[in-house]
Amino acid sequence: xxxxxxxxxxxxxxxxxxxxxxxxxxxxxxxxxxxxxxxxxxxxxxxxxxxxxxxxxxxxxxxxxxxxxxxxxxxxxxxxxxxxxxxxxxxxxxxxxxxxxxxxxxxxxxxxxxxxxxxxxxxxxxxxxxxxxxxxxxxxxxxxxxxxxxxxxxxxxxxxxxxxxxxxxxxxxxxxxxxxxxxxxxxxxxxxxxxxxxxxxxxxxxxxxxxxxxxxxxxxxxxxxxxxxxxxxxxxxxxxxxxxxxxxxxxxxxxxxxxxxxxxxxxxxxxxxxxxxxxxxxxxxxxxxxxxxxxxxxxxxxxxxxxxxxxxxxxxxxxxxxxxxxxxxxxxxxxxxxxxxxx
Numbered sequence: 001x002x003x004x005x006x007x008x009x010x011x012x013x014x015x016x017x018x019x020x021x022x023x024x025x026x027x028x029x030x031x032x033x034x035x036x037x038x039x040x041x042x043x044x045x046x047x048x049x050x051x052x053x054x055x056x057x058x059x060x061x062x063x064x065x066x067x068x069x070x071x072x073x074x075x076x077x078x079x080x081x082x083x084x085x086x087x088x089x090x091x092x093x094x095x096x097x098x099x100x101x102x103x104x105x106x107x108x109x110x111x112x113x114x115x116x117x118x119x120x121x122x123x124x125x126x127x128x129x130x131x132x133x134x135x136x137x138x139x140x141x142x143x144x145x146x147x148x149x150x151x152x153x154x155x156x157x158x159x160x161x162x163x164x165x166x167x168x169x170x171x172x173x174x175x176x177x178x179x180x181x182x183x184x185x186x187x188x189x190x191x192x193x194x195x196x197x198x199x200x201x202x203x204x205x206x207x208x209x210x211x212x213x214x215x216x217x218x219x220x221x222x223x224x225x226x227x228x229x230x231x232x233x234x235x236x237x238x239x240x241x242x243x244x245x246x247x248x249x250x251x252x253x254x255x256x257x258x259x260x261x262x263x264x265x266x267x268x269x270x271x272x273x274x275x276x277x278x279x280x281x282x283x284x285x286x287x288x289x290x291x292x293x294x295x296x297x298x299x300x301x302x303x304x305x306x307x308x309x310x311x312x313x314x315x316x317x318x319x320x321x322x323x324x325x326x327x328x329x330x331x332x333x334x335x336x337x338x339x340x341x342x343x
Contacts, residue, residue, distance in 0.1 A: 005035055012038070012052050016314040020206060020253045022061040029059075047313055060313045063257045065301035066211045074184045075219040083186060084220055087193035088232065090173075091131035095238045095280065097247075098194030100187065100209060101201070103136040103149045103176065108249065108266045110149065112200040113156040115272030116172065120164045122273060126280065127164055129237070133173040135190065137182070150176070188212060192220035195238040196245045196279050200266040204252040210261065211254065211298040217244030218295055237280035243287040246294060247275045257297050260290035 008031065011017065019025040025048065032038045032050055040050045040059075049056040074080060088096075097116075101107035116132055136153060139146045157174045165171035191197065191213040199207060221242025224232050233240055246261035248254070255263055262278060264271035 008032060008036055012036075012050065012057055014057060016058045016060065016310070018060040018062070018310055020061075020063045021256055023256075024253075025059050025061050047316060058313045058316065060310050062306055062309055063253060063301065064206065064208070064306045065303055066208055066215065066298065067304075068215070068299065068302040071184070071188065071212065071215055072219075074188055075216065077185060079185050080189050080192070080219070081223055083189035084192040084216075084223075087133070087190055091133075093235055094129055094131045095196070095235060096194045097130065097132050097196045097198055097276070097279075098190065099132070099134045099198045099200075100190065101134070101136060101199075102139045102179075103153065104139045104142045104145050105149055106201060106203050107149075108200040108202050109134065109136060110152040110156055111202070111266045111269075112198055112272065113153065113160065113172070115200070115266075115269045116276070117156065117160050117163075118269050119273045119276045120160065120171065123277065126237075127171075128169075130171065131173065132171060133190075133194075134175075135182070136174065136176045138176060138178050140179075188216040188219075191216040191244075194244065195235075196247060196276075198247045198272075199249055199252055200247075200264065200272065201249050201252050202266055204249070207252050207254050210246050210248060210252075210258045210294070213244060213246065214258070214291070214294040214298045217291075218242060239282070239284065239287045243284070243291045245279050245282070245287065245290060247272070247279065257301075258294050259297070260293035262290075 011028075012032070017025075017028070019028075029040050029048075029050065033040070038050050038052050040048065042048055048059040048061070050059065051057075099109070099112060101109050101112075103109065112134075120127060120130075134153075134157075136150070139149075142149075153174060157170075157172045160172050161170040191209070194213070194217075197210065197213040199210065201207065221240065221244075224241040229241075239245070246258060248258060248261040248263060249266045250263045251266070255261060262275045264275050266272070
């Protein structure tokens with residue numbers, strides 16, 4: 001039975017609906033007009049709204065950020081610096097391309113590995129100079145999806161390491177972690193050790209790891225500069241410790257706001273190959289500019305700012321003062337009162 005109209009009406013019972021991006025809200029607007037005939041407009045306060053039987057439903061289009069104060073507290077600990085250095089020492093003198101994803105098909109780990117394999121085959125001059133640590137977070141609740149993704153991941157990791165690495169020096173390091181077992185400090189230290197973060201999800205509604213990576217990398221650069229660890233800034237192709245790069249799928253929501261990232265289509269393997277090559281050959285000026293743009297968004301839009309904006313939009317919602325008005329649906333025995341307009 002088709003329940004799409006009922007689902008829409010249930011959703012439109014709210015006074016406020018929030019989206020990460022306008023393109024997501026646009027789908028709701030067009031669906032409401034096509035299926036239910038409801039109009040939408042930009043009201044006097046500058047808020048996008050849908051008109052349902054004389055009642056306005058406010059829409060907020062604003063990507064949620066990170067909880068910056070809690071992350072900064074974690075980055076200020078000695079544990080962060082110690083663990084980041086431990087990750088870094090695993091691959092001395094190498095450019096580190098890291099990834100942290102859930103083990104499910106929508107996160108695109110096998111697609112990422114196929115792109116890495118193609119890059120290594122096409123660029124033998126970089127063999128032995130790169131490391132690809134990948135941490136996969138268990139998604140056992142996905143059952144067959146999880147098992148198939150894990151199988152494909154291990155198969156590709158073994159194949160790449162046999163062709164391009166050695167038993168003592170694998171080019172791809174893969175580790176599975178249980179869901180919730182990786183603390184904030186562990187996650188940030190892993191990000192800080194990476195010169196590039198790769199996100200190749202075919203579809204991802206909310207992914208804040210690019211922002212965490214950017215903040216962690218910025219803190220790591222400041223630590224390296226303060227300690228005078230010049231040897232960490234002399235790896236060819238890695239750039240400065242404060243200039244972390246981001247390779248991100250165009251189908252991830254945060255790709256629209258992390259404007260310093262290199263956007264790829266994960267289904268096109270050459271996209272990732274070209275992005276990897278570009279990271280290794282990028283000049284310092286472009287690196288610094290891309291990092292600056294990513295830092296600007298990551299530090300400006302925190303979860304507190306996002307919540308304040310959403311509450312402001314909710315506060316300006318106007319309701320009808322007439323308690324006798326209501327919304328109705330259907331005819332005869334199928335007639336239903338959906339709700340009073342005053343809410």
